[in-house]
Amino acid sequence: MSVNLKNNEAGVFAVGGLNEIGKNMYGVQFQDEIIILDSGVMFPEDDLLGIDYVIPDYQYILQNRHKVKALIISHGHEDHIGGIPFLLQQINVPIYAGKLASALIRNKLHERGLLRDANITEIDENTVIRFRKTSVSFYRTTHSIPEAYGVVVKTPPGNIVFTGDYKFDFTPVGEPADLHRMARIGEEGVLALLSDSTNSEIPTFTKSEQIVGQSIKNIIQRVSGRVIFATFASNVSRLQQVIQTAKETGRKVAVFGRSMESAIKTGRELGYIQDENNDVIIDNRDINNHPAEQMIILCTGSQGEPMAALSRIAAGSHRQIHLQPEDTVIFSSSPIPGNTISVNRVINQLSEAGANVIHGKFNNIHTSGHGGQQEQLLMLRLMKPKYFIPVHGEYRMLSIHAGLAQRTGIAKENCYVMENGQMLALTADSARLAGRFPANDVYVDGSGIGDIGSIVLRDRKSLSEDGLVIVTATIDYQNKQLVSGPDIMSRGFIYMRESGDLIHDLQNNLRSIINRGLNENGNNVTERMIRDLIFEQIHPLIYEKTERSPMILPVLLDINKGVRKRTAKVEQED
């Protein structure tokens, strides 16, 4: 695995973000200058048992650390900024980000004690960052968080545009996308476009945030009791729409959940959330000082996260908020694949407690932050790139997006559906794959980074399905006899108390296995031999009786080791 970029070539690569949704981290390289675009985490799927985050392998970046000029952040979502603490532990690279993203990054670094050494520069759509050979500028786009930027990296062979995450919301909350700027960038000439593929399977145009705002207002107007409103804390525009609706309908808003409280605080500081007279958002200790029909509870938990405010409210375990039959709960979100079951569970609990629950796609209470096919086509038409690299998506999304590009007239051989770790080398009129670097997933579990791999995960999976059986015995290998045991312990396997016969059977079998092992192997019998015999023979026995395959762990003690030490000790004492 190696990369060979020529001196006249600009390299484009992904450290993460291809063939997955998450851990976005792309890069542009020209000679001795590397510009990193975003540094995200991915949240693990269910089969990564116990893993907290997945981050990219930073090897290539670290090996080229002297070349890295900047980490450019397109917007403040976790899949674009969540990897920064892990990256900064290994390389201190200057960070450029919008003011909201900067605030979020600062919080994140502060929590991990990494803020002091970080070098963060705030940018906006007028910033140009110049390096010796390359430069970086920005354009305004629309997404489900304010200050989403597209990034233009100017290199000698040509301009490379990274869209970041975008939709074309012509009636957004906040500023619209800068279509004219995008048109000018396109006219100036785009050598390569890296464009967001998330919704490339969806033929329609993504709904505007304003339509969502209108639906939310319609619902809140017709509801008589308290409103409990759950959404993504990062969707600051949505939060502002809730505050605005509250103002218009004479309600107060109390905020619950750590990330929601922090989003409201940051949003207010930066002016994205407005409560001019300080009379809409109230202290959350004061919720009982206002009539229920004048309250909106704004909270986390729209994905059914078990520890979030809404889940605790639903389970009846929230310290302050107790469900009332007149409550209306609004899920202003759609469940991420993998969260559907947890979300449904929370909805059921809420309904059962008598609350009216509004969720799902029939109510116009949520919209995606990513454009569908029509918006992807609009971006392709505006940018008119020579080369196209679909990014931010699983394989099928990248592949459909490449097909769309071809429909706008980009030649098939100029569309590169790439993998993480592949280097695409571009000149003004050529492109070639120029090698690979390692870019596997790295698992973060607790404070350990990369100390979990497939064997540990395979063991966790096996343990999770059938549990384990521990066989203990003390053996006198010299005199070839079983001194004590075999005893059996189990965890996650079966109720031992109700399985007396099975245990008894197993013990009898183990006893004969061990005795046979000791007697049939001459004088060379070792612990290893006995262990192997137990593995081989007890596994089918357990399967036959239970149709389960627990992990089997023999713990065999050699009496002579103990006795020898003991004798030595006793002699000393004498």
Added chain:
Amino acid sequence: MSVNLKNNEAGVFAVGGLNEIGKNMYGVQFQDEIIILDSGVMFPEDDLLGIDYVIPDYQYILQNRHKVKALIISHGHEDHIGGIPFLLQQINVPIYAGKLASALIRNKLHERGLLRDANITEIDENTVIRFRKTSVSFYRTTHSIPEAYGVVVKTPPGNIVFTGDYKFDFTPVGEPADLHRMARIGEEGVLALLSDSTNSEIPTFTKSEQIVGQSIKNIIQRVSGRVIFATFASNVSRLQQVIQTAKETGRKVAVFGRSMESAIKTGRELGYIQDENNDVIIDNRDINNHPAEQMIILCTGSQGEPMAALSRIAAGSHRQIHLQPEDTVIFSSSPIPGNTISVNRVINQLSEAGANVIHGKFNNIHTSGHGGQQEQLLMLRLMKPKYFIPVHGEYRMLSIHAGLAQRTGIAKENCYVMENGQMLALTADSARLAGRFPANDVYVDGSGIGDIGSIVLRDRKSLSEDGLVIVTATIDYQNKQLVSGPDIMSRGFIYMRESGDLIHDLQNNLRSIINRGLNENGNNVTERMIRDLIFEQIHPLIYEKTERSPMILPVLLDINKGVRKRTAKVEQED
């Protein structure tokens, strides 16, 4: 928990099926006659680690076994017939089912060696089963499997109607629902209606199976290469539509996957699948004797099940079918919540291998078997029940369905959103809750039924997240000394090889913990004490260093036990 039904009351209850999708099992009781309606299984959600099936607790049925007259089956889906083998192991009840459901039940019982003693009677829409005090008749409905029946149980206080699973498909494949019969049942008078709530959150009318057939035909007509078609094996009408399309487009059909092969066989035997000239369905060993553009591969795996034919094709591990770039794969299905991620994984693999994949809601290639709100309202209008019991759904679905019933004029106090194990007692003009019986989930894992409970599951969960650490040591409690160890083994916790320092640290700490324990506890030191000390002190130590909480299992051997036995043995030999 007890039930008290009076002699003039008809009881209506669910053993399973309320507050869940799955393990449907309802019942009607009058005096000493109990009619059971369906006997399904539920497939476990992800948090039931390692569990194969969930079945209801049959306690109430078993305690009243002398009263049970019949098990009536509405249709042949797993959530309505899958529990039969487990039930028949405990009570031999006569089964009444349509001919397709009967065939499926026979297969199921045959596989488990239970067929010989089973008593299965085939019914159709004209069958009336008379018992001394109650009788059972049927009406034809439409669903995603042929021969779906609604059931009318006539009892002295009035008729109780169980809809089974239904939609109103006015242009079905096969026979339409018998609207006139339903109208007559309604006119005759329905005391209570138990109606399918699955799609009560969906405001629309469910698409007809014919529309799906048309879309499938349109797609297959415009595709030039081979078609790989995945759907639910039980959807025999869908299978027939594929065969029909093959005939019309000049293609052959080869069938892969055990359940699909068996469904095609049964469907042909019963006349639901027609290949009159025996020239469409070919032996699956002959797929290479036909040009790719004339082939349809009909297979299992539409839910991303890892061992199914399609998943193996996608992974490149299918013995016979190797993907070709001209292949088109059609998912004629929608992912069940919880399966989305596996389905996406298979779609990505297929796309990556170059196949064209058609899936999702934008293509009209799948429709639900359950009616939406409009159909539920039509059923309520036709049946005009006095009492309404929404069944077959999670709480929020039942609750919305009850709301719909009220919109058709049924009094709120006549709508009963019940729980499994609750008994509703009805006379011609009254209803009351008449107690409860135990109706918890019973877990089936391998051959064990009910031997897994919350402790075993909690252990599996803990093991799956952080693995385990086993501490072994041999201790001489008499002389208060550590004879050998402590040694540390782990599984699913961390790569031991790369964690030498951590292990060394832990060993040192354990050594002091054990020595302190032995010396500070006078002469009464027990194994228990040392175990407790290890638990208490090693756990925070591991957490501090790794932020993980593995399960800790101390295995402590008492050297004296071994030595004592050994001495005894030696003396005997002398």
